[in-house]
Amino acid sequence: MxxxxxxxxxxxxxxxxxxxxxxxxxxxxxxxxxxxxxxxxxxxxxxxxxxxxxxxxxxxxxxxxxxxxxxxxxxxxxxxxxxxxxxxxxxxxxxxxxxxxxxxxxxxxRRTAYLRKAPGDVEHDRIDAQVVAANVDLALIVAAAGRDWKPRRVERYVALARAASVECVLAITKADLAEDASTLLAEAAGVASGARIALLCAPSGLGLPELAALLRPGLTIALLGSSGAGKSTLLNALAGEELARTNEVREDDQRGRHTTTHRQLYRLASGPAAGALVIDTPGMRELQLLADGEAVSSAFPEIEALAERCRFRDCGHSGEPGCAVLAALDSGELDEGRYEGWRKLMKEASYLRTKEDHSAKEAERRRWKTIAMSQRSFAKKGKGAR
Ligand SMILES: Nc1nc2c(ncn2[C@@H]2O[C@H](COP(=O)(O)OP(=O)(O)OP(=O)(O)O)[C@@H](O)[C@H]2O)c(=O)[nH]1
Ligand SMILES: [Mg+2]
Ligand SMILES: [Zn+2]
Structure with a gap:
């Protein structure tokens, strides 16, 4: 260009x-x-x-x-x-x-920012946020049906959207690869935490008009999801033209090939979603959480509702007496995968909180050291002048 x-x-x-x-x-x-x-x-x-x-x-x-x-x-x-x-x-x-x-x-x-933890700074005590897309009105979480369907990964994307206060829609692609669409939709409803769900199939165009109806001119939409999920394919289908390159997933393990390598915002010129602004992103290898406990918790509304009935208000749902969450787990009312997903994300959130506290303390210590040093050198200069 x-x-x-x-x-x-x-x-x-x-x-x-x-x-x-x-x-x-x-x-x-x-x-x-x-x-x-x-x-x-x-x-x-x-x-x-x-x-x-x-x-x-x-x-x-x-x-x-x-x-x-x-x-x-x-x-x-x-x-x-x-x-x-x-x-x-x-x-x-x-x-x-x-x-x-x-x-x-x-x-x-920024009105909104979809953040993730910048990869590769694990050894340092710094938590660096990376902006995946800014000023997003709607996050389209793209996940493929079939062998690559991973509800735990969807939960993670939903929690990040909650942390960014961005509304989200779960777009399930490759409906043609789903063994049983109604089971898939029920499972998706369990992890979408109230977000709308669109079931899509690129070759047949299934679900596309319903999805396009959600996209207004001037609205900024970000396509988020792992490599090979079908984000660029969806962009092209909405645009009605080949805006971004797409690529076959690997035959052996159905994983993507990281075809999209940069982030780009496209304005759709025509078609059913004309005027919408769509950001295509590369599939992320690791999507590390950058959300607090509250955002994680809001991505698990059924656990939040159960927690209201726990005996202790600060119940950690990990063995306390009178815990309604564990009781629901025992009775089968609460899905075990959901509980494990919640625990894992909560653990990450509290780990980040500790790290953040630590780096805040470090920054404060450095600030005082600098002040003390400049005062010392000021005092020295003062002596020399006398
Ligand atoms: N069977 C089937 N295949 C699809 C569908 N949608 C996309 N694909 C295929 O999935 C493969 C990966 O699609 P892409 O659109 O390149 O995936 P992506 O999410 O953009 O991947 P990255 O750019 O690597 O992040 C391509 O071969 C698409 O043709 C679908 O609805 N059904
Ligand atoms: Mg792509
Ligand atoms: Zn509890």
Missing amino acids: SDSSIPAADDRPRSGDALCDFGFSAFFSEAFELVKGEGEEPARVVEERRGRYRVVLGSPGGPIAEEDAIASGKLGRGLASASQMPAVGDWAAVRRSPGGPATIRALLP
Whole structure:
């Protein structure tokens, strides 16, 4: 793609509001006015590849263009943490530069952010959040039926959506591979914790019109799920054209091949979901929890309801007398897999809490050390002057 202007689509409902077509709203307009600097325009990050970005930008009411961009200032000097860096879906203040990439000067506040724990910092005491997609209105959790159906994984995605306060829909793909659709749907209802469920089949188009009906113009939707689940296939089906590459899953173990390698926001030009903004993401190898106990708990409403009847208000549901959760487990009212899934995620959440407390204490200790050192050197200087 070059940095030429996006041709104005003929089917745009109103003229002169091209930025709104990408989700620009009064919220971001006000935020932009507060942070904007000389020569800066509001822009949305539509693509990210290892620190290189594509943005859609323009002045409100004017024409829009798509440009390459890099982060600058504090964002560009490696001073910002992973979660403070631009992510696909972000709105930003951007300055164009003739002959070179535009520069992302500042990010506007995010309305929502779907986070995960940044992988690979286990040895350090730092918990770094990574933004998978920003300003998402609806998370489409994509999971395949058949051999790759893993309810425990779906629970994890739901808990993360709860932590991000993002509404979610569970999109079950590959309905043609399901042995028994009604059993699958019952099981899905058990892990979706109230989220809507769509059963889809790409070859036959089953479920697509119902799903498309949920997507309004200007709404930002993120496709989330493991590699090979059918996210890009779903994007293409909604778009009615081949926007993203897809690939066969491996025959031996039905796992995906990590076909999508970057995150990208697409505006659907036509079809039943025309005008919707869809973020395709690469399947994540490890989706580590970045949610507190409350978010996890809200992804397990049936356990929350049972807990109301436990004898102790702070019952941990792990052997306390009068525990209604364990009683329901014994009687078969509560599914064992659900209970184990809940325990595992709660354990991760409390482990993160301890780590966070520890890193907060560490940061505070370092801060005091710096203050003490600067006071000492100030005192020394004072002596020398006398
Ligand atoms: N049988 C069947 N296969 C499907 C369906 N939807 C997608 N697939 C196939 O599943 C494979 C993987 O699909 P992709 O869309 O590339 O998966 P993805 O989730 O984007 O994977 P990554 O980009 O690696 O994260 C492709 O071969 C698709 O044709 C379906 O409804 N039924
Ligand atoms: Mg893909
Ligand atoms: Zn209990």
